[in-house]
Amino acid sequence: MTTLFDPITVGAIPLSNRIAMAPLTRNRSPGAVPGPFAAEYYSQRATAGLLITEATAISHQGQGYADVPGLYGADQLAGWRKVTDAVHAAGGKIVTQLWHVGRISHVSLQPDGGQPVAPSAITAKSKTYILGEDGKGAFVETSEPRALDVSEIPGIIEDYRKAAKAAVSEAGFDGVEIHGANGYLVDQFLRSGSNRRTDEYGGSIENRARFLFEVVDAVVESAGAGRTGIRLSPVTPANDASDPDPQPLFEHVVRGLAKRGLAYIHLVEGATGGARDFNQGEAPFDWAALKAAYREAGGKGAWIVNNGYDKALAEEAVSSGRADLVAFGRPFIANPDLVERFRRDLPLNEGDRATFYGGGAKGYIDYPFVTDKAA
Numbered sequence: 001m002t003t004l005f006d007p008i009t010v011g012a013i014p015l016s017n018r019i020a021m022a023p024l025t026r027n028r029s030p031g032a033v034p035g036p037f038a039a040e041y042y043s044q045r046a047t048a049g050l051l052i053t054e055a056t057a058i059s060h061q062g063q064g065y066a067d068v069p070g071l072y073g074a075d076q077l078a079g080w081r082k083v084t085d086a087v088h089a090a091g092g093k094i095v096t097q098l099w100h101v102g103r104i105s106h107v108s109l110q111p112d113g114g115q116p117v118a119p120s121a122i123t124a125k126s127k128t129y130i131l132g133e134d135g136k137g138a139f140v141e142t143s144e145p146r147a148l149d150v151s152e153i154p155g156i157i158e159d160y161r162k163a164a165k166a167a168v169s170e171a172g173f174d175g176v177e178i179h180g181a182n183g184y185l186v187d188q189f190l191r192s193g194s195n196r197r198t199d200e201y202g203g204s205i206e207n208r209a210r211f212l213f214e215v216v217d218a219v220v221e222s223a224g225a226g227r228t229g230i231r232l233s234p235v236t237p238a239n240d241a242s243d244p245d246p247q248p249l250f251e252h253v254v255r256g257l258a259k260r261g262l263a264y265i266h267l268v269e270g271a272t273g274g275a276r277d278f279n280q281g282e283a284p285f286d287w288a289a290l291k292a293a294y295r296e297a298g299g300k301g302a303w304i305v306n307n308g309y310d311k312a313l314a315e316e317a318v319s320s321g322r323a324d325l326v327a328f329g330r331p332f333i334a335n336p337d338l339v340e341r342f343r344r345d346l347p348l349n350e351g352d353r354a355t356f357y358g359g360g361a362k363g364y365i366d367y368p369f370v371t372d373k374a375a
């Protein structure tokens with residue numbers, strides 16, 4: 001029977017176990033450069049089978065929060081190289097999450113103070129994190145976006161291509177994860193609540209998924225299919241994401257992904273960080289049908305599940321074959337040695353919410369390891 005601690009090869013990436021660290025925004029990258037403690041933070045958690053970095057912007061336009069990292073400047077890539085070197089020295093594997101926020105941004109974060117971009121000029125009922133005059137972080141309403149002209153889309157696709165190439169060849173990542181979830185740009189094109197376009201990128205399911213597949217094809221071309229994963233969140237309401245009929249939409253998406261030979265598909269089940277049974281369609285979302293659609297279309301990538309898992313539920317997911325890996329977010333914030341704690345059924349540290357976003361070493365690299373005390 002397969003357990004969480006069994007190795008698995010995901011695409012071209014051999015992993016020592018089936019416990020992944022989910023992307024976690026920590027707002028500790030001033031100037032979009034990974035901060036001074038980032039290498040320590042990620043290498044402390046290198047016993048995870050796979051580390052997925054915090055969401056990382058592919059361009060200045062793709063930046064939506066203060067002090068999040070990027071992959072579009074030499075200093076940013078050099079900062080990430082320190083992280084990947086430290087993780088590899090600790091025997092870990094790490095991919096970075098390619099992020100364009102679309103409308104989840106603020107004019108103060110955009111090039112020349114311009115409007116954020118989106119499929120349509122529909123303001124998200126959401127907030128983002130910016131730095132005030134006093135340098136203190138605060139959550140504020142997202143700005144009204146402008147609708148992308150169709151002529152601008154190839155340039156954004158090129159930004160994904162360049163960031164993926166730089167991530168693998170310059171920053172030393174083992175691969176990349178396309179952020180297709182949580183109401184950001186890729187998800188904004190997919191969902192009818194944020195995409196009212198009347199051109200070839202809007203209207204039908206096929207048209208709304210076009211942008212996602214163009215991003216995937218560009219990233220695969222530069223990083224390789226075996227080093228490319230994607231994160232999806234079919235029913236999340238995060239960042240005002242909405243679509244009344246997610247089942248056919250996401251079954252279309254996974255059928256198309258099946259043809260592209262990706263390393264993995266990473267699913268946020270339910271509301272991100274909230275109820276696992278949250279729903280947007282008439283009927284409860286059928287996760288088994290989604291996976292069956294992927295496999296029946298020839299999809300061989302690993303199936304990674306996430307959102308609200310504990311050890312018992314994760315063990316059931318992997319032993320039953322429902323999932324190949326389970327990704328844990330907040331548990332990894334406070335438990336750098338989560339794998340060892342799961343292996344020995346040891347209690348978990350509680351996270352300090354006050355230091356989740358922004359700050360320095362406190363609440364970032366100072367959580368105790370199980371070996372720090374007689375266990």
Ligand SMILES: C=C(C(=O)O)c1ccccc1
Nearest residue numbers: 025055065181182238272
């Ligand atoms: C990148 C994020 C996501 O995917 O939800 C994020 C951004 C800000 C705070 C929490 C999470």
